[in-house]
Amino acid sequence: MNIIDYMIEEDIGFCDITTDSLIDDDIVVNGQIISKEEGILSGLRIVEYIFNKYKISFELFKKEGEKLQKGDIVLKFKGNGREILKIERTLLNLLMRMCGIASKTKQLSDKVKTVNSKVKIAGTRKTFPSLAKFDKQAIVTGGGDSHRFRLDDLVLIKDNHIAIIGSISKAIILAKEKVSFSKKIEVEVEDIDNLIVAVQNGADIVMLDNFSPDLVEKAILTLNKLNIRNKVLLEVSGGITEENILDYAFFDIDIISLGSLTHSVKSLDLSLEIF
Numbered sequence: 001m002n003i004i005d006y007m008i009e010e011d012i013g014f015c016d017i018t019t020d021s022l023i024d025d026d027i028v029v030n031g032q033i034i035s036k037e038e039g040i041l042s043g044l045r046i047v048e049y050i051f052n053k054y055k056i057s058f059e060l061f062k063k064e065g066e067k068l069q070k071g072d073i074v075l076k077f078k079g080n081g082r083e084i085l086k087i088e089r090t091l092l093n094l095l096m097r098m099c100g101i102a103s104k105t106k107q108l109s110d111k112v113k114t115v116n117s118k119v120k121i122a123g124t125r126k127t128f129p130s131l132a133k134f135d136k137q138a139i140v141t142g143g144g145d146s147h148r149f150r151l152d153d154l155v156l157i158k159d160n161h162i163a164i165i166g167s168i169s170k171a172i173i174l175a176k177e178k179v180s181f182s183k184k185i186e187v188e189v190e191d192i193d194n195l196i197v198a199v200q201n202g203a204d205i206v207m208l209d210n211f212s213p214d215l216v217e218k219a220i221l222t223l224n225k226l227n228i229r230n231k232v233l234l235e236v237s238g239g240i241t242e243e244n245i246l247d248y249a250f251f252d253i254d255i256i257s258l259g260s261l262t263h264s265v266k267s268l269d270l271s272l273e274i275f
Helices: 002-011 017-022 044-053 081-113 132-141 161-164 169-177 192-200 213-225 245-249
Strands: 028-035 059-060 073-080 120-122 156-157 187-189 205-209 233-237 255-257 270-274
Touching: 002 044, 002 073, 002 081, 017 081, 028 081, 044 059, 044 073, 044 081, 073 081, 081 120, 081 132, 156 169, 156 205, 161 169, 169 187, 169 233, 187 192, 192 205, 192 213, 205 213, 213 233, 213 245, 245 255
Parallel strands: 120 255, 156 187, 187 205, 205 233, 233 255
Antiparallel strands: 028 073, 028 270, 059 073
């Protein structure tokens, strides 16, 4: 079953007892979805899927990724009143969440570009089950990078892998031997010594996990002294907030990843109105 269909079925249960008892099954209504605050629009593919499935005609007034102002009409629709009321909450929940993620991603991307034009804002896998594809698409819509979507997208050697294998160097060697050449290898490190080991053993990307800004600066200076900075992409992650993100973006890094884009998202306020 399509995950969106499952979400709608879960919300309805056996039936919508309120709507079915109050609304005749042949009533046709008109309505609109409007934005109640400023943000970035994301999730129109979900709208199209749900409206088409339930035979609700609609006209879009905004495009995916377009900036919304308070009071903007996103779309107008016409369809069976019962069907619209049954899908309303699921549709709005997904749309509002995606708009919230896209809006925060756009805000942070614009902010870091003021001090570092090359740095990318990226998501993480800290999403809720079944929502990952929607969350990742919203990040991309907001101008960010989705990072790996699934476990088969990228080799990401983390602390628990190293705890079992025994060393970063061994983990990289095994990954190079067993994984397709088409997959990049990223290593998560917690100190500069392991950063050096990861780079010297051929990691494509190194994640500086929970490094302070001062330690990030020291790490980059160390790589430059060893003449190996240009051999790797540097990602910083952990403990980064909207308040301190510029402290990290100022340095010669490539990626800033934030779990908060998805695990602590504030949905954008949208409203579905029938008239």
